Amino acid sequence: MSSALYPAFRLPNVEFLRKQAKDRRKLLLAGDPETLDWYRRAGSADAAPSLQKVQHLIAVDCGFQSWSELLRHTAPVIWPPELHSFVGADGRLKAWPVKRSRQLMFLELVAGRIKPGMxxxxxxxxxxxNCYHSFxxxxxxxxxLLELGLIARNADGSDYRRH
Known part of the structure; x- marks a missing residue:
């Protein structure tokens, strides 16, 4: 990852990210030196950056390939009732359940939110x-996820994907 805007395990919610993208664009247009430096380090030099460009750069800083991917993984999760006692105030799993049935619920939920083929x-x-757990x-x-066949990876462990 690049010089991450946020540690991956502390990603803010969707509304905060949207507001931040708008605020960063305003700062860029106003010529804020720190924001311009962030923008240039990301390899961008557009005189009038679009909101979409700023959103993309924020997503990359957070470790994602696109803004839509970031939103997909920071959107609130509807947890099954069996997992409610394991979910923290930040909306992520705070402890790994002991019961295998609850572990499987969690893993299937996460796998279902990963874009197939990516x-x-x-x-x-x-x-x-890390968007789904805080432990x-x-x-x-x-x-x-690998043992259950919910995801696959290259033999050298370099790439992961959902079938």
Missing amino acids: VYTESRFNAIL NDPALLRRD
């Missing part, structure tokens, strides 16, 4: 997984 590097895949163990989740 290829992710390990760091981007971790960023996605900071994406490796545990990757292993389970």
